Amino acid sequence: MNVELITIGDELLIGQVIDTNSAWMGKALNDLGFEVNRITSVRDTKDAITSSLKEAMDRVDVVLLTGGLGPTNDDITKHTLAEFFNTKLVFNEQIYEDVCGFLKGRVATINELNRMQAYVPESCVPIRNTVGTAPIMWFRIGQKVVVSMPGVPSEMKTTMTSDVLPRLKELFPTGHIIHQTILVHSLGESTLAELIADWEGALPSFISLAYLPSPGLVRLRLTARVAHEAEGRRAIAAAVDGLYPLIGTHIYGQDDQRPEELVALLMKQKQLTLAVAESCTGGLLGHLITSLPGSSSFFKGGVVAYANSVKEDLLGVDAKDLLTYGAVSQQVVEQMAKGVRQRLKCDYAIATSGIAGPDGGTEEKPVGTVWIAICGPNGVLSKRHFFGAIRERNIQRAASTALIELLTLVKSD
Amino acid sequence: MNVELITIGDELLIGQVIDTNSAWMGKALNDLGFEVNRITSVRDTKDAITSSLKEAMDRVDVVLLTGGLGPTNDDITKHTLAEFFNTKLVFNEQIYEDVCGFLKGRVATINELNRMQAYVPESCVPIRNTVGTAPIMWFRIGQKVVVSMPGVPSEMKTTMTSDVLPRLKELFPTGHIIHQTILVHSLGESTLAELIADWEGALPSFISLAYLPSPGLVRLRLTARVAHEAEGRRAIAAAVDGLYPLIGTHIYGQDDQRPEELVALLMKQKQLTLAVAESCTGGLLGHLITSLPGSSSFFKGGVVAYANSVKEDLLGVDAKDLLTYGAVSQQVVEQMAKGVRQRLKCDYAIATSGIAGPDGGTEEKPVGTVWIAICGPNGVLSKRHFFGAIRERNIQRAASTALIELLTLVKSD
Numbered sequence: 095m096n097v098e099l100i101t102i103g104d105e106l107l108i109g110q111v112i113d114t115n116s117a118w119m120g121k122a123l124n125d126l127g128f129e130v131n132r133i134t135s136v137r138d139t140k141d142a143i144t145s146s147l148k149e150a151m152d153r154v155d156v157v158l159l160t161g162g163l164g165p166t167n168d169d170i171t172k173h174t175l176a177e178f179f180n181t182k183l184v185f186n187e188q189i190y191e192d193v194c195g196f197l198k199g200r201v202a203t204i205n206e207l208n209r210m211q212a213y214v215p216e217s218c219v220p221i222r223n224t225v226g227t228a229p230i231m232w233f234r235i236g237q238k239v240v241v242s243m244p245g246v247p248s249e250m251k252t253t254m255t256s257d258v259l260p261r262l263k264e265l266f267p268t269g270h271i272i273h274q275t276i277l278v279h280s281l282g283e284s285t286l287a288e289l290i291a292d293w294e295g296a297l298p299s300f301i302s303l304a305y306l307p308s309p310g311l312v313r314l315r316l317t318a319r320v321a322h323e324a325e326g327r328r329a330i331a332a333a334v335d336g337l338y339p340l341i342g343t344h345i346y347g348q349d350d351q352r353p354e355e356l357v358a359l360l361m362k363q364k365q366l367t368l369a370v371a372e373s374c375t376g377g378l379l380g381h382l383i384t385s386l387p388g389s390s391s392f393f394k395g396g397v398v399a400y401a402n403s404v405k406e407d408l409l410g411v412d413a414k415d416l417l418t419y420g421a422v423s424q425q426v427v428e429q430m431a432k433g434v435r436q437r438l439k440c441d442y443a444i445a446t447s448g449i450a451g452p453d454g455g456t457e458e459k460p461v462g463t464v465w466i467a468i469c470g471p472n473g474v475l476s477k478r479h480f481f482g483a484i485r486e487r488n489i490q491r492a493a494s495t496a497l498i499e500l501l502t503l504v505k506s507d
Numbered sequence: 508m509n510v511e512l513i514t515i516g517d518e519l520l521i522g523q524v525i526d527t528n529s530a531w532m533g534k535a536l537n538d539l540g541f542e543v544n545r546i547t548s549v550r551d552t553k554d555a556i557t558s559s560l561k562e563a564m565d566r567v568d569v570v571l572l573t574g575g576l577g578p579t580n581d582d583i584t585k586h587t588l589a590e591f592f593n594t595k596l597v598f599n600e601q602i603y604e605d606v607c608g609f610l611k612g613r614v615a616t617i618n619e620l621n622r623m624q625a626y627v628p629e630s631c632v633p634i635r636n637t638v639g640t641a642p643i644m645w646f647r648i649g650q651k652v653v654v655s656m657p658g659v660p661s662e663m664k665t666t667m668t669s670d671v672l673p674r675l676k677e678l679f680p681t682g683h684i685i686h687q688t689i690l691v692h693s694l695g696e697s698t699l700a701e702l703i704a705d706w707e708g709a710l711p712s713f714i715s716l717a718y719l720p721s722p723g724l725v726r727l728r729l730t731a732r733v734a735h736e737a738e739g740r741r742a743i744a745a746a747v748d749g750l751y752p753l754i755g756t757h758i759y760g761q762d763d764q765r766p767e768e769l770v771a772l773l774m775k776q777k778q779l780t781l782a783v784a785e786s787c788t789g790g791l792l793g794h795l796i797t798s799l800p801g802s803s804s805f806f807k808g809g810v811v812a813y814a815n816s817v818k819e820d821l822l823g824v825d826a827k828d829l830l831t832y833g834a835v836s837q838q839v840v841e842q843m844a845k846g847v848r849q850r851l852k853c854d855y856a857i858a859t860s861g862i863a864g865p866d867g868g869t870e871e872k873p874v875g876t877v878w879i880a881i882c883g884p885n886g887v888l889s890k891r892h893f894f895g896a897i898r899e900r901n902i903q904r905a906a907s908t909a910l911i912e913l914l915t916l917v918k919s920d
Contacts, residue, residue: 377793
């Protein structure tokens, strides 16, 4: 089943905002067996919206639109769709209640612009927006479906996940698509591809393989398109078994979960507590962990020890060692981990200290040098890494590597 | 002068890669006075490329394509264009020299796939690629221009900057486009629109306005399209002046900069130091600040005080107050800010404590309640906020709001 996406907004065309919605939607649709065969970004004008929608409807049966649904004058998607589908805007009591409920406590008074959000085209099936005030409109035109959603990524994602994807799946049943992700660390994409080239060449034709790299990690995604689910699962399992002799030491998981999610699962399961002492990661480890709901059950907190004085005063790092070995050293990073574990009274602690760049590198410790220490009840594991030249990537690689090293140590303890 | 962009590649449609090229090109073209009025992403198939190109050429005079120019079999843009323009591929000696020059030292031998890169459609003007091996093809079809460029962002950017943009500018002289962004905080999009409705209605017709919301912030973008640059700048300046009496207290900047960038500028300029005590933001404040190169010159670090015991032990928050008022309270957040400022010996400190959700809310303190305190040499500023229901947005709004409150206090001190 083919789908087209239309993203609406001047900001996309003048380059002020990167269209990240389309990639998210493309992946989500693909996972369900739908194929996105065109993405179109157009301006907030009636002509642009109307002509792109007409063209898309001529090509495919499902067209998903995002954007142009805000309360202000520059947002015209709703009016344009009403005109395009020859219908009029009508006031919807339920939407108005939802808008009021959402805005309660957020704004002093519900104004006319907010009230106008409750007008929707008469011929659409409104979908309730639980995380914003923009209307969400599902149109059925003969066999075709057109859905208009907000461009705000969190609103689009909530709507897609809870309503649009399940409705599409029900309306347009697809064959079985089985995905299996293998999580690989500490191997570059091209090295990995070389190591598994023969294995990849021998995959059955109904299994496709995708490499999804992120800093320090590669997710290998196997996708089987089959008539019978059991057959697909067997084939995938056999393929995965074949990977372990080749790259087993680099595989850290088999579900599409981020390292921090795996850490959270393990810590909760084993009823352990965690603290962090962050120098070069500067708070990212804490942020990744606390992004997960319920993280307070195992994560106590930590110290962002950016300045050396903080390493001394809050973590008890020896001033002499800082002077002798430098902040980016095994001695210091181990003391940071031990210090934060002891002071926060946790089972495990992570510490990072490195040179993220672009400045601060030396011949002996170039930009990208990062020391990571994991401290647990049975001792400390510390390792030096050389990442790369780009600050942002170094920070992210340091964080994901640290989380994977924590997983390794906790599992072996 | 209208332009369309076509980005080619299956990876864009299945969501494996986010199309960042289009935003970059849109901005670069816009800065020169060209208007991108449509962006289309299509698969690596002959039909998809041909039909999207034909449609684009029917609408506009300039079409820029990226992608599908690699040496492997899945890249078919070059062959498709040769067929579409009724021409044949011919070997180009200069391109072959460039390919060999580029690959020298990078590969052991130049193989047949590399040699094939030197074949280009006979009717195009080849543009030399100084940073890769993909051919770059400039087609002139009557009054129209079609350019095919590599999808690798660094190759596309180099080509655009050094060749395509200057050639387009010479061929199609344009007027001036002037953008000005106004950064607004703590006003919802619809409240803001209501406050400035009369002002917006009175804008000259050659100035357009866009609202660009992100968690806790709205960027207002004014765009003037004029024949003379000075005239446009004067009109924009007058419009901006008119905003201050209406929403001046909510404006925190006039350049398109993130709050942490403004904080970094101000702290460096005033030679001040900063620390953070993060409960509900869990490390995000530290991460945002340390994402900026050179942040170590003003940022000392902080404490991620997720558990109450950390608030007591590392920040000196009174255990009785934690019990009496709860962790999400003015008393506690102020003690967190004072505590981290004193212990890290900084000029300023930020503290956050809130209920990010989805659990932990009560009637009195619903999910989304966040206390923020800023402590400086002249005292403490603390405020309660009610954000919303979504954990991720609450964390981000708490961080951006805290940074803006820091800016406000430092400027007034």
